Amino acid sequence: MKHLNEETIRKESIYSGRIIDLSVHDVKLPNGKESKREVVYHPGAVAVIAFTKEGKLILVKQFRKPLEKVIAEIPAGKLEKGEDPLECAKRELEEETGEIAENWVSLGSFYTSPGFADECIHLFLAEGLSEGIAGTDEDEFVEKMEVTLDEALTMVEQQEIHDAKTVFAVQYWQLKNKMK
Amino acid sequence: MKHLNEETIRKESIYSGRIIDLSVHDVKLPNGKESKREVVYHPGAVAVIAFTKEGKLILVKQFRKPLEKVIAEIPAGKLEKGEDPLECAKRELEEETGEIAENWVSLGSFYTSPGFADECIHLFLAEGLSEGIAGTDEDEFVEKMEVTLDEALTMVEQQEIHDAKTVFAVQYWQLKNKMK
Numbered sequence: 001m002k003h004l005n006e007e008t009i010r011k012e013s014i015y016s017g018r019i020i021d022l023s024v025h026d027v028k029l030p031n032g033k034e035s036k037r038e039v040v041y042h043p044g045a046v047a048v049i050a051f052t053k054e055g056k057l058i059l060v061k062q063f064r065k066p067l068e069k070v071i072a073e074i075p076a077g078k079l080e081k082g083e084d085p086l087e088c089a090k091r092e093l094e095e096e097t098g099e100i101a102e103n104w105v106s107l108g109s110f111y112t113s114p115g116f117a118d119e120c121i122h123l124f125l126a127e128g129l130s131e132g133i134a135g136t137d138e139d140e141f142v143e144k145m146e147v148t149l150d151e152a153l154t155m156v157e158q159q160e161i162h163d164a165k166t167v168f169a170v171q172y173w174q175l176k177n178k179m180k
Numbered sequence: 181m182k183h184l185n186e187e188t189i190r191k192e193s194i195y196s197g198r199i200i201d202l203s204v205h206d207v208k209l210p211n212g213k214e215s216k217r218e219v220v221y222h223p224g225a226v227a228v229i230a231f232t233k234e235g236k237l238i239l240v241k242q243f244r245k246p247l248e249k250v251i252a253e254i255p256a257g258k259l260e261k262g263e264d265p266l267e268c269a270k271r272e273l274e275e276e277t278g279e280i281a282e283n284w285v286s287l288g289s290f291y292t293s294p295g296f297a298d299e300c301i302h303l304f305l306a307e308g309l310s311e312g313i314a315g316t317d318e319d320e321f322v323e324k325m326e327v328t329l330d331e332a333l334t335m336v337e338q339q340e341i342h343d344a345k346t347v348f349a350v351q352y353w354q355l356k357n358k359m360k
Contacts, residue, residue, distance in 0.1 A: 004241065004242065004243040004250050004321050004322075004323065005243050005250070006243050006245055008245075014194070014195050014202070015194050015195060015202060017204065017216075017218045018216060018218065019218055019295075019296060020218050020220070020296055022194070022195060022202055022220075024197065025245055027245065029319055029321065030321045031321070033319070035319040036197075036198060037245040037246075038197045038198065038199055038200050039245055039246045040200070040202075040220055040246070040296070040297070041246075042293075042296065045295070061184065062184065063184040063185050063186050064291075064294040064295065065186055065188075065205055065207065065217040065219055066217075066219045066220070066221075066291075066293075066294060066295075066296060066297055066298040067291060067294055067298055070184050070185070071291075071294060073294070076295075078295075108336065108337075108347070109339075109342070110342055110343055110344045110347045111244075111246075111247060111251075111342055111343045111344065112292040112293045112343070112344050113222075113246075113292045113293055113297065113299055113343075113344075114244040114246060114247055114251060114253070114342075114343045115199075115225070115244065115246075115256075115258075116199060116200055116220070116222065116246060116299075117220070117246055117293065117297065118246040118247055119293055119296075121344070139209055139213070139215040141184050141209065141210045141211070142184075143184065156288065157288075159289075162289070162290055162291055162294075163290055163291045163292070163293075163294045164290045164291065164292050164293075164301070164344040164345070164348065165344070167288070167290045167348065168344065168347065168348050168351065171348065171351050171352065171355060172351065174355055175351060175354055175355045175358065178355065178358035178359065179358065
């Protein structure tokens, strides 16, 4: 599929931040013309679908500056440089919820916004939970909650659950139940 | 949930581009300390789950500069300023695939990367397809394809389908089949 490729002719670095970098690429299009592509570079992240012994899904409420509101998401966090996604998932689950899981299953990965960003989320299923030590990042404030599938579906409807990884997780749960 | 809020004290505009803007907020955290939040502003987007008369899912292959590779996605596109999401979905489906749909159903919306961006994708189901006029944006090069559910699941496994909205769409299709 090389005929769809867009080759970078020039790349200007606009911003190099704490979490993201921004560059603007001048690209040569498949038809020979030029265009610009704005690209946000992100270290990647993990997200965890974790069910309690009672079969409830663990969510964390968190204020999200880009949305200027609190939403409920599955536990998640950014990869440290060079960090293994599974190790990151274990760390983030314990930090954000105080839970340790016995069994971990990789559910694959996905890019969140391939049009403008390279963020890739690695998704895991965590089973067999027991109590660890909660303690968030020093500048991260989250509130743990546990919900039934019906509660989760209502939260999706009311946009309290409103981000890609978490609506995916709720749909995963629906599908899992149907496949029993 | 006001106790989780992060108030912006200062906001610095870093970049104002063709598609995205970038700002850095100095925020006051719930514990009174200060931190920085890097925020990408995006106009929002639509995505369309469209099935052919033969029951295949329509995908478009597209080179994505942030990933430096071609992936297959459900038809999608950015909202023009003030554009109604449904109108945008109709426009994008026809532009990218040459298809017009008789019935449109809103499947809700989700934020793709609430940690650093405000991009919201409005998802639609398009049914009753007929031929319209294909013709992409002048700097957009896509290749249409139609896949069965088994083919789509293999593409997810092989990371040819590798973005949030499209893995969500494939899972939606699985769930829909199970609910029949």
